[in-house]
Amino acid sequence: MSEQTTTTHDEQPAAADRSVAHAGDLAMLFTSDYKRYVIRVHPEGVTHTHLGAFRHDALIGQRWGATVQSQIHHQALLLQPSLTDVMKSVKRGTQIIYPKDAAYIVHRLSLHAGSRVIEAGTGSGGLTTALAWAVMPTGMVFTHEVRPDIYQVARENLARLGLLPYVKMFVTDIDDGFKADDVDAVFLDVREPWHYLPAARKALRPGGFFASLLPTANQVIELLNGFDRHHFADVSVEELILRRYKATPDRFRPDDNLIGHTGYLIFARCIDAREDLARWQRPERQRYEARMRTQAEIEAQAQERADDIAAGGKKYPPLPLPD
Numbered sequence: 001m002s003e004q005t006t007t008t009h010d011e012q013p014a015a016a017d018r019s020v021a022h023a024g025d026l027a028m029l030f031t032s033d034y035k036r037y038v039i040r041v042h043p044e045g046v047t048h049t050h051l052g053a054f055r056h057d058a059l060i061g062q063r064w065g066a067t068v069q070s071q072i073h074h075q076a077l078l079l080q081p082s083l084t085d086v087m088k089s090v091k092r093g094t095q096i097i098y099p100k101d102a103a104y105i106v107h108r109l110s111l112h113a114g115s116r117v118i119e120a121g122t123g124s125g126g127l128t129t130a131l132a133w134a135v136m137p138t139g140m141v142f143t144h145e146v147r148p149d150i151y152q153v154a155r156e157n158l159a160r161l162g163l164l165p166y167v168k169m170f171v172t173d174i175d176d177g178f179k180a181d182d183v184d185a186v187f188l189d190v191r192e193p194w195h196y197l198p199a200a201r202k203a204l205r206p207g208g209f210f211a212s213l214l215p216t217a218n219q220v221i222e223l224l225n226g227f228d229r230h231h232f233a234d235v236s237v238e239e240l241i242l243r244r245y246k247a248t249p250d251r252f253r254p255d256d257n258l259i260g261h262t263g264y265l266i267f268a269r270c271i272d273a274r275e276d277l278a279r280w281q282r283p284e285r286q287r288y289e290a291r292m293r294t295q296a297e298i299e300a301q302a303q304e305r306a307d308d309i310a311a312g313g314k315k316y317p318p319l320p321l322p323d
Helices: 083-088 099-108 126-135 148-160 193-203 217-230 283-310
Strands: 026-031 036-040 046-049 052-055 067-069 075-079 116-120 140-145 167-171 183-188 204-214 232-238 242-246 253-259 264-270
Touching: 026 046, 036 046, 036 083, 083 099, 083 126, 099 126, 099 204, 099 264, 116 126, 116 193, 126 140, 126 148, 140 148, 148 167, 183 193, 193 204, 193 217, 204 217, 217 232, 217 264
Parallel strands: 116 140, 116 183, 140 167, 183 204
Antiparallel strands: 026 036, 026 075, 046 052, 067 075, 204 264, 232 264, 242 253
C-alpha cells in the first residue's frame, strides 16, 4: 500500500481578470472540425494539433471565446473546458465512466465543496475527476486502485488537470479495508461490491450515501441481497440513456448515434443497524413480499388439506356454523 499526494499547482492571483486566459489556467482549443484539446497554459508550452502548433505564450492574455491561430494560421476557439470536456480528455488505461453517469452520481451522492468521498477502483481517473471537481476546494476524494500501472495513469491525469490536491490516492486491495472513515459517500466500481458493504458501513458517517455501477443484472441482484444483510435502505436501481440531436435549424432531428445502456446505477443509504429494515423497504417491494407471504400461506393450507385427505379426513375443511 502507498499513498501519494501533492499540494503544488499553478495558482492565479486573487484579482486576476477572469475574462482572459492566464498562465496556469486550464483551457481548451476548439477547432472548426469539433476537435477539442484540453491543456494547461504555461508560458513555454506548445500544443501540437492536426491544424498545427499553438504556442501558449500567444494564448496568455487572450479573451475567452476568442479566435487564436496556430503557427500555420489555422484557427481555433479559446474556451474554458467543461467537466465533460475534462473527463473526455483523460488518458485511457481503462474504460472511464461516461460523463452522463458521472454527473448523475455526483448529484445522487449529494457531493459539494467540503464533502469526503471514498472511491474504488480509480481506473483512469475519469470519475475521480468529477468527484474532485465537486468537492474542491475544501473536500477530499480517497481513491483506491489495486493495479500500480493504472494508478500511475490516473495520477498523471489528475496532475495534468490540477486536481491532485483534492485527491488522496492509494495503491491497495480494498480487501484490506478503506483508507478513510467518517466519509459522506462511498462509490464502488468493482466486480463484486456486495463483498465490501461491511467496510462501506464502517467508513460511512451515519446515514451516508452508497453507490455502485454494474454492467450485468445478476451482479445487481447480488448487491440488492447484500443491502438486506447489511442494513442499507432507500435503494434504487436506475440507468441513463442520452440522446443527442442535430443542432441544425432546418433539419433538427435526433442524431444517428444513441448512447444507450452503459451500466446499472445502484444507490442506497446506510441506516442504523437497530432499525427494522422491512419497514423502510420501497413500497413496490413491500407489496410484492406481502403477496408472496399470502401465496405461501395459501399453499401451506392447501398442502395441509391434501395431507388430511390422504390420511382419510374430510375433503373440505369444516365451516363455522351460524349462531
